[in-house]
Amino acid sequence: MSRALITIHGQRDRERVIQLARTVPFRTRVSFVGPRRSLPQNSKMWAMLTEISYQTDWYGQALPPNDWKTLFLDALKRERRAVPAMDGEGYVELGPGSSDLTKDEMTDLIELICEFGARKNVIFRDDKQPPNEGKNP
Secondary structure, three states: OOOOOOOOOOHHHHHHHHHHHHHOOOOOOOOOOOOEOOHHHHHHHHHHHHHHHHHOOEOOEOOOHHHHHHHHHHHOOOOOEEEEOOOOOOEEEEOOOHHHOEHHHHHHHHHHHHHHHHHOOOOOOOOOOOOOOOOOO
């Protein structure tokens, strides 16, 4: 067996993991990762990033929500790095995206966005209201 992914929903899944651990070859790598981020967390993150993009700038530059996400992920120290672009002009940011976050990591990201928003006087609306129309990213 080269790979196995088991999500533990109950005791039966736990027993299956134990059985696999007893039979895999030595030097097999094992990784335990918490539950993935939820769809409501993802929706909240994008709503908040959109509000930040409408209501703030970054050193005089308007940034779209995806650029804000990159800044916040970098602030979480998620192993982001810059490499030269393929055409030799500038750099490209590489690293894990928000879809790789666990629920706890996504909670940390949302808290970081909240803290930044509070410092910048960003008004976060609930998901049912349209974003602030005052400034375009």
